[in-house]
Amino acid sequence: MSDRPDSASLRPFTCVGSRQLLETRIFTVHEDQVVSPRNGLIHPVTRLETADWVNMIVITADRQIILVRQWRHGIRGLTLEIPGGMIERGEDPAMAAAREVREETGYRGDDPVKLGVVRPNPAFLGNRCFTYLLENCRLDGDQQLDAGEDIEVVVRPLTEIPDLIARGEIANSLVVAAFWWLRYRRPE
């Protein structure tokens, strides 16, 4: 399938050494020494190990999307996103999806249906992000926020999502990918 039939088939890089540089609450940082299969040279690469993530498209019976607005420390600003979070160790991703929706928004609905999986950044992150769809959701309780969370629930028509992305109001790449999965949803 390549237009360069003379290119060598790609082979794996080999890891010949690895050390942990840092451990934080949400990830560990590692430096690996890897050997290039193309030229045999050894060079260092940096990578992060972190939990898998989950995010959720939450829709009401009248096709409204439940979004969350919150302060994000990475960009030091407010964002508009779909609910999401880390999957706890040993937790089923669908259970994590339903749990995060209840905690962040107070909504509850049909069982989560898996839409797809993406790699947040395969260049240096080892984890995955699962996207689930929860339909027929309705407000069913209060938010249950951690001490460090401050989340506002925002309800918008599903039809407005392309506009919200085009205007940059929704900008998280993982949220854009989730709406791609919804747009190109296939039968199970």
Added chain:
Amino acid sequence: MSDRPDSASLRPFTCVGSRQLLETRIFTVHEDQVVSPRNGLIHPVTRLETADWVNMIVITADRQIILVRQWRHGIRGLTLEIPGGMIERGEDPAMAAAREVREETGYRGDDPVKLGVVRPNPAFLGNRCFTYLLENCRLDGDQQLDAGEDIEVVVRPLTEIPDLIARGEIANSLVVAAFWWLRYRRPE
């Protein structure tokens, strides 16, 4: 626009202290002490500072997409993606886009046109990823790979992209977001 009119308007978290935990070749890691506007509690948050990235949808005159297959150290496996890379300090994103396409694929075409910008992960990454479209591209030279790179060029019809994503062959969230931008492209 909220369904919870009784919720307080969101206010910024205030950073009352910050220290750098680690510096690597591609990012720095920081721990900030932040004050919650909701309850006044101080808690630590971890964030990464790294360069802005750019990725490029490269199309030939006959609507073929130029993809790259390569080993990715984050997931320790091969991926199929669109070309991309870091923007060098002070470099214009459009210049970086054209440069990366030439280096990684040997293709060249029309001037890059900006499709959109995403935040790779606003929760802990501070940077942006710009997506550009390069049309009417054709092979115009050899790849110019760094010693640590081993990249195979793969050409596929644009119409196959949703299938490649659905099957998980294209899984990088930033690439999926790029194709969202192409799908919902608006006039400048």
